[in-house]
Structure formats: C-alpha cells, structure tokens
Amino acid sequence: MSFIPDLSVILTFAIAAFVLAITPGPDMALQLSRSINYGRTHGFATAAGAMVGIAVHTTLVALGISVLIVAAPTAFWVLKIAGALYLLWLAYQAIFHGGGLKISEKAQRIPTLKESFLTGVGINLLNPKVLLFFMTFLPQFVDRHDASAPGKLFFLGAEFILVSIPLAVAMVFAAERLTKVLTANKWVQRALNWTFASVFTAFAVTILFAEGRK
Template structure:
C-alpha cells in the first residue's frame, strides 16, 4: 500500500478539495446552468464531463511529475516553490476579484445529454487555470524522495474526484436555490472567497517554510 499517502495528507487534501468544489467557478456555473435550463440529467452529464477532465489532468500531471522527480530533482523543487507562490496569487485573486458566478441563458435549441457531457469535458480541459492548478497543487502533497510519489499523485487525483462527486450531485439538485443564493448574497460570496484564500495561503506558507528549512 505504498501508493496510499499518510492519513494527515489525505484529510488535508480532502479539506482543500471541498473548499475548491464549493467555490464558484466555470465548472459549477456550467453544471448549474445546464440543470436549471435543461434538467438534472444535463447537470449530471456536465458534472461527469468535468470529472473526466480532472482525471485527464491528474494522469498528465502524475506522469509528468514522476518523470521530473527522477530526471531533475532541482526542477521539481523549483516547481514546488513556484506552486506555493501561485497559490498565494490565487488567494489574492479570490479576495480582490472574487469567484464570480454567471449562469448562461437557455439556448434556442436544447443540447443532447452527450453534448452536455462533452461541454463539461471541454470547459475543464481548456481552462488554463485548471491546468496550472493541478500542475502546482498536487506536487505539494508528495515528497520528491518518495519512490511512490507518482502513484500517490494518482491516488490524490482519484480522491479529488471521489470527494467532488457528492458535492457536484448536491449542486445539481440545489441548482436553482444555490444560483440565487450565490448571485444575490454578497456575504456568502465573500465567505467562500475568504475560505478559498485561507486554504491556499496556509498550503503556500507550509511549503515555503518547509523548503526554507532545507
């Protein structure tokens, strides 16, 4: 079971995943939009598409980072420090600009469920922020000296999906009420954004402090 991270890492990553999953963003907006405009089946299909995109990101990152650990440990260290700085930037963005949530208007012609799924895949894969996030976030939870680092990255990616699925299901079921709440309540938006910022600041500080001691 070398591929399973320590329980503390699993729990910390789960908390971060929950905060990310409930923070308004393109994936959440699309899921809510499809559920409101075309029904729950489209919301679930869109969520499944987003999870597929996350799986692809996880595989690419895990394979790439594994190679980097073996071939260039110094580059991996630079990536971790750069990732910590990127997390601080995300925290600043959350506080100063907010997450924002825009629900798209209903199209004249309803898409098929398959089209909603593919749209979910596309909005996830083509979002550069998602690519940067997975490239900089997942490596924070592995040790470059760990021979099972690659497998642990896959485990954490799978954990991200498992934790996100029930939250996505709740989002689709509560789409109309949740959309109204996020759009109208400034307090809720601020609470989510500050939570988002706090989690990433904590992770960034942990990484920068740990690397400074080495």
C-alpha cells in the same frame, strides 16, 4: 500498498479538495446553468464530463511530475515553490476580484446529453487554470525522494474526484437555490471569497516554510 499516502496526507488533501471543489469557477457555472436550463440529467452529464477532465489532468500531471522527480529534482523543487506562489495569487484573486458566477441563458436548441457531457469535458480540459492548479498543487503532497510518488499522485487525483462527486450531485439538486444565493447575496460571496483566500494562503505558507527548512 506503497502508493497510498499517509493518513494525515489523505485527510489534509481531502479538506483541500473540498474547498477547491466548492470554489466558484467555469465548471460550477456550467453545471448550474445546465441544471437550471435543461434539467438535472444535463447537470449530472456535465458534472461527469468535468470529472473525466480532472482524471485526464491528473494522469498528465502524475506522469509529468514522475519524470521531474527522476530527471530533474531541482525543477521539481522549483515547481513546488511555484505552487506556493500560485496559491497566494489565487488568494489575492479571491479577495480583490471576487468569485461571482455567470450563469448562461437557455439556448434555443436543447443539447443532447452527450453534448452536455462533452461540454463538461471541454470546459475542464481547456481551462488553463485547472491544469496549472493541478501541476502546482498536487506535488505539494509528495516527497521527491519517494519512489512511490507517481502512484501517490494518482491516488490523490482519484481522491479529488471522489470528494468532488457528492458535492457535484448536491450542487445539481440545489442548483436553482444555490445560484440565487451566490449571485444575489453579496455578503455570502464575500465570506466565501475570504474563506477561500484564507485556505489558499495557509497552504502556501506551509509549503514555503517546509521548503525553507530543507
């Protein structure tokens, strides 16, 4: 079972995954929009599509990172530093550019469940910020000297999906109320943005100090 990370890593990543999963973005906006406009079934279909997209990102990143670990350890180190800087950029974005959601209006033609599912996949796969985040965030939880690093990356990707599923289900059920709170209450938005920024900054500082000691 060498592909299973230490318990401390699992718990730390679970907290990070939880915060990331509730951070407003295109995936959340789409799921809320489909749930409100076409019903919960479409919301669940869209959420399932997003999970498939995350699985694809995880696979691509795990395979790519495993190549770096073996062939280019220096590039892997640079990627970890880039991850810390990217987290700081996300913190800046959360504070100074906000995290409000844009919920699309109901279309004239009701989409099929397959269309909602594929739209969820597409929104996730075509969002460069998702790929960039997985590329720079997942490596922070593995050691380049660990031969089981690729397996641990897959494990963490699966953990991210497992953490995201109950949150997505709860979000679909509470879509209408959640949308009103996030779009109408500026104080709640501000509090969430500062919370997200604090978590991103904490992880970035931890990464930078860890790298500085090597």
